[in-house]
Amino acid sequence: MRAAIFRKFHFNSAHRLHNEQWSDEKNKEVFGKCNNPNYHGHNYELIVKITGEVNLETGYVIDTKILKDWVEKDVIEQFDHKNLNLDTKAFSKLNPTVEHIAAVIYEILQRRIETDKKLTIILYETERNYVEYSGE
């Protein structure tokens, strides 16, 4: 039997969308208010989805307690209450769009997940803007 198990997390971060290769005018035109030089914040809602076989003995795809500890240690501690552009290595050169943040989180967690399981990251930047990323 296969199943997908989901666990939700939450972090708050500041960011600025900006492409260093472009002029200030072009950045303002493309990214609008998200290019504000003084940054702005979001309440990110992170959903980690793991798909795989349900273990016959435990009834688990993965123990959510173990998953929670990994995500809190490797992701939440790194990003919560941080300025993504200024405080994190991951986004010192990479534009912190919700697509890129999801991909970075995927790469961090993928190292922990056994190869017979599939990891999917769903990340809400606002109540209406969200992304899904599965490493493809």
Ligand SMILES: Nc1nc2c(c(=O)[nH]1)N=C([C@H](O)[C@H](O)COP(=O)(O)OP(=O)(O)OP(=O)(O)O)CN2
């Ligand atoms: N493809 C993407 N588009 C946008 C991203 C992104 O990461 N990927 N990010 C932004 C801004 O950072 C921000 O998320 C947008 O905020 P806002 O437009 O205020 O979003 P709302 O859902 O609150 O907008 P409403 O107009 O109130 O519905 C922009 N685009």
Ligand SMILES: [Zn+2]
């Ligand atoms: Zn934003």
